Amino acid sequence: MNARGLFASTARLSMAAVSMAAVTAGCTAAGGDADGQGGALRIERIEAAVDGTPYFASGQLGRIDPQVAAQLADPDGAMAAIAGVLPAIAGTLRVPAEDLIATGVEHDALGMTHVRMAQRKDGLRVVGGDVVLHVGTDGTVRSVTSTARDRALDARPAIDAAAARGVALAAAAQAAQTDAVIAGPVEAKGSELTYVISTGDHELYLAWEIEVTAPGGELVLDKVYVDARTGQVVDRRPQVFTARYRVVYNGEGKTLQMITTPPVMGNEITPPTGDPIAVAAFDNTGATYDCYKVLYQRDSYNGLDSDIASIVHVLFQGPGGTTGNNAAWISQPANTGIMVYGDGDGNVMGPTAYGFDVTAHELTHGVTSTTANLAYMNESGALNEGMSDIMAAVCEAWKDKAISADTWKVGEDIWTPNTAGDALRYMDNPMTDGSSRDFYADRYQGTQDNGGVHTNSGIANLAFYLLATGGKHPKGKTSNQVPPLGIEWAGAIFERALTKGYFTSTTDFAQARAATEQAAQDLYQGCVKVAVSAAWAAVGVGTAPPADAVAPTTAITSPADGATVPTGFSVEVDAADDQCVLRVELAIDGTPVASTATAPYTLATDPGLAPGMHTITVTTYDATNKSTDTRTVMVATACEKSDQCADGESCDSGVCQSGGGGCCSTGGRGVAGSIGLAFAVAFALRRRRR
Numbered sequence: 001m002n003a004r005g006l007f008a009s010t011a012r013l014s015m016a017a018v019s020m021a022a023v024t025a026g027c028t029a030a031g032g033d034a035d036g037q038g039g040a041l042r043i044e045r046i047e048a049a050v051d052g053t054p055y056f057a058s059g060q061l062g063r064i065d066p067q068v069a070a071q072l073a074d075p076d077g078a079m080a081a082i083a084g085v086l087p088a089i090a091g092t093l094r095v096p097a098e099d100l101i102a103t104g105v106e107h108d109a110l111g112m113t114h115v116r117m118a119q120r121k122d123g124l125r126v127v128g129g130d131v132v133l134h135v136g137t138d139g140t141v142r143s144v145t146s147t148a149r150d151r152a153l154d155a156r157p158a159i160d161a162a163a164a165r166g167v168a169l170a171a172a173a174q175a176a177q178t179d180a181v182i183a184g185p186v187e188a189k190g191s192e193l194t195y196v197i198s199t200g201d202h203e204l205y206l207a208w209e210i211e212v213t214a215p216g217g218e219l220v221l222d223k224v225y226v227d228a229r230t231g232q233v234v235d236r237r238p239q240v241f242t243a244r245y246r247v248v249y250n251g252e253g254k255t256l257q258m259i260t261t262p263p264v265m266g267n268e269i270t271p272p273t274g275d276p277i278a279v280a281a282f283d284n285t286g287a288t289y290d291c292y293k294v295l296y297q298r299d300s301y302n303g304l305d306s307d308i309a310s311i312v313h314v315l316f317q318g319p320g321g322t323t324g325n326n327a328a329w330i331s332q333p334a335n336t337g338i339m340v341y342g343d344g345d346g347n348v349m350g351p352t353a354y355g356f357d358v359t360a361h362e363l364t365h366g367v368t369s370t371t372a373n374l375a376y377m378n379e380s381g382a383l384n385e386g387m388s389d390i391m392a393a394v395c396e397a398w399k400d401k402a403i404s405a406d407t408w409k410v411g412e413d414i415w416t417p418n419t420a421g422d423a424l425r426y427m428d429n430p431m432t433d434g435s436s437r438d439f440y441a442d443r444y445q446g447t448q449d450n451g452g453v454h455t456n457s458g459i460a461n462l463a464f465y466l467l468a469t470g471g472k473h474p475k476g477k478t479s480n481q482v483p484p485l486g487i488e489w490a491g492a493i494f495e496r497a498l499t500k501g502y503f504t505s506t507t508d509f510a511q512a513r514a515a516t517e518q519a520a521q522d523l524y525q526g527c528v529k530v531a532v533s534a535a536w537a538a539v540g541v542g543t544a545p546p547a548d549a550v551a552p553t554t555a556i557t558s559p560a561d562g563a564t565v566p567t568g569f570s571v572e573v574d575a576a577d578d579q580c581v582l583r584v585e586l587a588i589d590g591t592p593v594a595s596t597a598t599a600p601y602t603l604a605t606d607p608g609l610a611p612g613m614h615t616i617t618v619t620t621y622d623a624t625n626k627s628t629d630t631r632t633v634m635v636a637t638a639c640e641k642s643d644q645c646a647d648g649e650s651c652d653s654g655v656c657q658s659g660g661g662g663c664c665s666t667g668g669r670g671v672a673g674s675i676g677l678a679f680a681v682a683f684a685l686r687r688r689r690r
Contacts, residue, residue: 043061089144166188169212189213199381278310390494443456548622567606584596
């Protein structure tokens, strides 16, 4: 088994800076017509690390038969389909094409196909060598995401597996001094010779992969990578990711290592009763399932309709004893997983199952482990933690049907129950908690907390907050203004980057910027991508996009000013900008009700809008400016027949209007005596909770 969680541990670290410089657009590689079948490349954008190794490219990267792409279902078929385009793409990535093999295929709601590939070298796995091809509906490979690397290495180990196991156990003993999971008796097993791309310096090493397990070998706690030439630890990838890394000692109940077959307290058929903590765990996992299902059509954490199991009343092993102040996601083989909740001590934490965002955070670790599988170390680990905080905020706002101050707090329902209003972390101002970082240049680069996975998650959290709400860096570390997208759009962008192969196992902050920019470009027209760039630049990841000095133009083309309209009417808008339109937003009587980024700009209104005079205001945003247009309209009660209208009115084109003989004027009307039409839509979502 392995696992993921909310808050922290230990590690090694040596970070290499990554450049965000884009190279020339419109470069066509040799190999044929970029519009034809095969491997010709027309590169519009490429991003590379400081050593020149590309990690992202987009444009026309070759083309396969669109019917074949749409029907791909397995890795073997994918390898055959991309055979013509892979050599040129692999050459761009500086990796031999023969070292890449397809491991999975996914089709998304936009009609795109994502082919996941893994790197092999000398017949060995390359841990962290991930490549994903993103294929459009027309069969064009639009972009590629890569963390693969290659260099000449001697494939013969200088130390044997037994010596590597000894090094791994020593590393685990050192980690146990601060790690809330590793502490306690451990064993080393599962030796395998691999290559690994370190999450620290991003170099490729020949290494022994050693699994560090609890006694009996059932719970994998850590994977340690020992350089097979030098005997040095070159990477660690924790497998149990818990709620926090400070420990409050308790000593009661069972620890993760001792739990084998816990008794069932309830399931989908017979929900738990009597135990409020079990009920809370059941309800919160169900609400998180619903959030992912409704917003992203994701069926359970792994997209495979799997049950969500929860274990409550758990203690976590710490370096000085045990504690209930924790929660974790434990992923297991075959894409299954378990939620684990501690009961808290009533001082540092309350029962962790009571926190909806704690549950959403942990289940998002399950989503991450079955998609991007972000390594829980250094920058990729900070993104892992950040994505859990981000999706917890999205799901909390969805569940509450509103955004509040608590949306941007992490663990506020269970953190220090005797102190009102505080939280474990603050996404809108990360440094409020006293340890999180909010700016890339200030990131933590030590060895604690797995290289700062919780500390540095504040960088991603703040970027997301600014993208959702707009604004500037709360501490003034940058001056660029981020335009607001709203939490729904911002969440869709980050979720797509996480689950559709734009994030891979060793994605860092610079790569995350490129990934979310591409996800935004997939989802939305206009300059939504510019807003994403501005949000990352605000937290010091890359540079800000050029300022836009010219305001957009806005004109409501329908309905006309003073018109009488039926309930559920649409507003048509002519909007333009010298650079790009970010979004067009509709407000009725000052309350925003709809927005779109897609031209032609048509926005629907609520069929339940009360009859009477209303002011409709449309605002068009570019990346920096805005402009508005306003109309005043009379909303009339919808009708099907004249006998649904008031005395002296008749039904004309679905609207009750005054006048006679079926030739109605557009004058004012009374509401008394009219019969409104009621519309209801009901749906049920099956919840997988256990």
